Amino acid sequence: MIEENTVTANTTGIFVGAGARSTLIRSNTVVGNPAIQAGSGVSQAVDILNLTPAGQTTFERNVCITASNAPCSVATGGRPRPQ
Numbered sequence: 001m002i003e004e005n006t007v008t009a010n011t012t013g014i015f016v017g018a019g020a021r022s023t024l025i026r027s028n029t030v031v032g033n034p035a036i037q038a039g040s041g042v043s044q045a046v047d048i049l050n051l052t053p054a055g056q057t058t059f060e061r062n063v064c065i066t067a068s069n070a071p072c073s074v075a076t077g078g079r080p081r082p083q
Helices: none
Strands: 014-016 023-026 048-050 057-060
Touching: 014 023, 048 057
Parallel strands: 014 048, 023 057
Antiparallel strands: none
């Protein structure tokens, strides 16, 4: 379980590896990963990156700007990255 964290200024905020199973990601604020989100530019990093098979990770009440294979509420002014 990853719960109630604030994660900023990392290459990838929350990384869930392909081998993780029965994982709960809940009530986290994950914004500014990479830190370039605060400025201008293009980056391939995301706030939440989930590599687990479908159904292995549950996401609840997370706030982020970008995510890959992970739903989240969008922080003000941001757009989710297509999954």
